Amino acid sequence: MKRALVTLAIEERYLGPWREFARAGWEEYARRFDLDLIEITEPIDRSARAGLRSPAWQKCLIPNQPWAAQYDRILWVDSDIVVNTAGAGDLLSEVPAEKVGALVDASQPFFITPGWRRVYHPHYYTEWGLPSDWGSGMNTGVLTITPRLHAELFQYVYDNYEGRPGPEWHYEQRPLAWHLFDAGLVYPIDSRYNFGWARDRFLHYPFLRPERPGYAELARLCMQSSLSRAYFLHFAGCHGDMQYLST
Numbered sequence: 001m002k003r004a005l006v007t008l009a010i011e012e013r014y015l016g017p018w019r020e021f022a023r024a025g026w027e028e029y030a031r032r033f034d035l036d037l038i039e040i041t042e043p044i045d046r047s048a049r050a051g052l053r054s055p056a057w058q059k060c061l062i063p064n065q066p067w068a069a070q071y072d073r074i075l076w077v078d079s080d081i082v083v084n085t086a087g088a089g090d091l092l093s094e095v096p097a098e099k100v101g102a103l104v105d106a107s108q109p110f111f112i113t114p115g116w117r118r119v120y121h122p123h124y125y126t127e128w129g130l131p132s133d134w135g136s137g138m139n140t141g142v143l144t145i146t147p148r149l150h151a152e153l154f155q156y157v158y159d160n161y162e163g164r165p166g167p168e169w170h171y172e173q174r175p176l177a178w179h180l181f182d183a184g185l186v187y188p189i190d191s192r193y194n195f196g197w198a199r200d201r202f203l204h205y206p207f208l209r210p211e212r213p214g215y216a217e218l219a220r221l222c223m224q225s226s227l228s229r230a231y232f233l234h235f236a237g238c239h240g241d242m243q244y245l246s247t
Contacts, residue, residue, distance in 0.1 A: 001072045003092055005030045006062055008040040009079035010055050015041060017242045018079040025083035033090045035075065038067075045158075053163025056171040059140070060158035063151035071147060073097060078141040080239035081194075081232045088231035091193050092144055099187035100180050101144035103194035105136050119168050128164070128174040138177035138186065141234050142194040153179055167237065195230030197223065198238050219244040 005026065009015040023039075030037040043050060044061045059076055062068060073092045095101035125133045145154075154176070161175040180186050201208060205222045212218065223245055227233045235242050 002070060003033075003035050003073045003075070004038050004068075004071045005035040005075045005077065006038045006040070007077050007079045008044075008055065008058055008062075010041055010043050010058075014079050014239060017239055021242045021245045022079070022082045025085050026077075028085045029083045029088060032085070033092070035092075036071075054171040056173075057158060057163060059143075060154040060172055060176060062154070063145050063147040064155045068147040068151070074145040074147060076143040076145055077232065078234065078236070080235040080242070081141060082227060082235070082242065082245065084227050084231050084233065087228075088193070091142075091189065091231075095144040095187050095189065097146045098149060098185075099144070100150060100185045101142075101187045101189045102177075102180070103139040103142060103191055104186060104188040119170070125174060125178050128169065128178075130175065130178045134178070134181045136181070136186075138173070138180065139194055139196075139234075139236075140173045140176055141236060142189065142232060144187075144189075150185070153183060153185070190231070192229070192231040195226070195233050197226055197233055197235045197241065200226045200229075216244055220246075 007018070007026075009018050026037060029035070040062075043055065044058050044065065050058070056078075062074065062076060068074060075092050091101065120137060121127075123133055124137060125131075157172065157176045157179055161172075163169075163171060201222065204226075208219060208222055209215070219241065223233070223241070
């Protein structure tokens with residue numbers, strides 16, 4: 001069985017931190033579990049339409065790329081994620097091939113920051129213009145994909161929905177999640193495979209403020225603590241914080 005670990009980082013503000021702070025861990029993870037590491041650094045779609053929306057949408061094109069057909073399974077991981085190589089297991093082996101593994105119930109965390117409260121609510125999907133609401137949300141930062149089974153759905157989402165201005169709309173996440181739930185394809189993964197730094201910081205490190213003396217070293221210690229409890233630590237919305245990992 002041929003498998004790949006895939007990410008896309010086509011802007012220097014994402015590519016630079018990934019290469020400096022995350023890539024080595026990804027390479028070790030790929031070696032351990034016999035995955036080809038594929039780093040996409042140029043847009044797949046260069047159309048004017050693509051240029052008007054976040055590059056995050058282009059993850060929907062991954063399963064339908066000609067090179068993807070050679071892989072039985074693909075593990076998609078956003079480039080703002082750092083791998084705990086000492087703890088992470090073989091996620092692809094934990095998810096049935098017919099399913100798309102993802103972090104589920106992200107819309108109903110056990111605590112809600114003020115920012116989350118403004119975005120996640122019972123009408124998360126219909127607010128976007130989708131036909132109905134589900135009782136669960138999803139974060140698409142980590143996905144297990146079987147190209148021969150899932151490429152059509154991912155391509156459909158890319159072709160039939162447009163982006164919305166502002167990160168609070170979550171780019172491709174709402175329509176992609178809606179269609180995956182609707183198709184019955186979602187397989188909930190262990191939350192440690194998509195462990196949010198922003199939420200962990202809110203919960204455990206309220207004292208962590210940039211104006212505090214010694215902030216860089218303190219931030220590094222807090223991140224290392226979070227990483228020790230995670231498999232994949234996700235810096236969604238705060239990828240700039242990755243710089244403190246090497247303080």
